[in-house]
Amino acid sequence: MGAVVATSGMRSQLAQETRRRITFLGICLAVIGLVLTVRVGYWQLRGVTFVDPTQSLVLQPLRGSIVDANGRYLVANSVIYTVGISPHLLREDDREGYLRLLTEVLGMEAREAGTVLDSRQPYVQLGTEVPSATVDELLRRCDEDQYLTASVFRLDPRQQRVYADPRLMASVLGMVLSDGEAAYGIEQQYDAALRGQEGQWASLIDETGQAVLAEWGEYRSPRDGAQVVLTIDRNVQLEAERLLTEALDTYEALRGNILVLDPRTGAVLAMANLPGVNLETLEELQTGDFWRVANTAASAIYEPGSVIKPITLAAALETRSVLPTDTYDDRGEMWVGGRRVANMGDVPYGQLNWTQMLARSANVGAAHLAATMGPARFYEMLRRFGFGDVTGVDLPLEAQGLMRVPNMDTWHMSDLATNSYGQGISMTPLQVAVAYAALANDGVMMRPHLVAEVRWPDGVQRREPAVLRRVLSPQVADQVGEIMAEAMELGMENAMVAGYRFAGKSGTAGVPRDGEYDHRLATPSFVGFGPLPEPRFVILVKLEEVVGDALGLEVAAPIFREMATYLLDYYRVPASQPLAEAG
């Protein structure tokens, strides 16, 4: 009987134990279930963003490169790394190996490297601009040495702009600042194309921004930026900058520009603005260095002086105010709006035709033309030539110039005379070059442009030449070109190129300071186009604020000739005249 009772008790005990275990398991499962339910409920009720693109893994696109007209790199990218190490992951036995790595590959001092390795910190930054070649060497050494592992290093790559010639056409190219924003030049104007589009890999995250599941959702690859092809030829640009640098040194000018345009298309072949900057050492720039960074050819205005006289003549011929065969009596001075207008040195030239008027750069002749036209027609023609308005060039911060017109309170009748020979009116060098390009292109003004193509990974977007408007009839454009070429042969030999005919005009403008002209300073310039009869180049040379008697004919004309000679050689333009005859 005792045995029977004992067996029954054991079974009961066993059953109780089993029930306890089941209960315990049930409680555990219930707790787990409760935790899961609470978590899921928390996500549901707290409005968790499951796939949030803003919190996704962002894949950076490569910024597009900029190349010249021949496809040579002007701006490209390189990869640099921020390199860090996690010393707390290192074993004491491997310390020497890593010490050698830091000193020999990364170039750290042994003492500094030792301090880093002994710090036992989770992360220590070793460098922020480590070249990819150094990182490659670091990884190679880790691969070769069984005691070293690359996983203790953190390598964060990023791209950096690289310039083939960091001083060449800096103000045209612009720059990318350390925060990735583009400033000035082509970099700013074509930022949308160059920048590309970010890719992303969406993640499942909770509201604290923590990834619950990585790589959740759609993967979108980054779209690399487009390659921008300029119309500028870097060899022509280099020659323009070489000539300008020499001129700035020789004449101690404040600034200078050399512009070369193709009048048939409006393409800019060279745009030298000096003094410039070195794009690799921008941190050395001071606050007042704006004009070294900005593109002065398109953004800075100046009084052009006598280079405007051919425009005045063209306007008078186009409006039929005078005929090409007309002459006028130059007495050395005349009065317009109660103000005396005089030739340089008050010299009376007597009876002059238009060729002689340009050759002698007679202010009275230009004023006579403007007075004959009258304010309405004169300013209407200046507007048609694009003065007082932007040209629409594909550059940021283009200035529109300053031109007073008759319906303004500040305009005076005497402005009609002074404006006719380029005083009391301001414009950019680009506006002057574009106006001359219209004279050279049978009276048709083309929109100036610096970009020929935008090459996307999946196609090419060509920038076709665009006509702005017809400014003159072809006949008048031809007449003015011929008169200018004859004027050059009469009195501007400094600008002539043997074997070729060019049409051009010099200018020597005063420098306005506080409402007066500073007679110690001058802005000499020369603008012309050729070779006739089918001009391929418009060349503008301008030096600003030269001390002393710096005449455009003596200072800027020889630079014009050198630039023209280079262009004719470089583009293999056959001579239009026998060399012996041309002299």
Added chain:
Amino acid sequence: MKINRDSVPTIPSEGGGRQGATSLNVGRIVYVASLVLASGLAAMLLLRQADDIASLKYDIRVLINRQETLRRLRTDLEGRIAAQESVERILELGEAWGYASPDGAREIDLVYELAGQP
């Protein structure tokens, strides 16, 4: 003392008990086994799919990383080409090798009119 056999409590036959339990447990075991099998199959399918997905994701990740590496290499190569193409560097090299820029070269079109030809 005479013992009344009927009053002696008997131990229930284990065989009978076992027989009853066996017939009940077989049905349950088959039922549970079927459930476990079905669940196992489903779980195996799910795991297989999850494995395939994870494997594919890993492959994609590797390929994307490879793509990123290649893009970095290309970028770096472009940068090196740009540095090598520097026109100032080329001119300096040219000068060092004794070359000079042409001065005053001209392109002239020469037309010969041969006697006797129309």
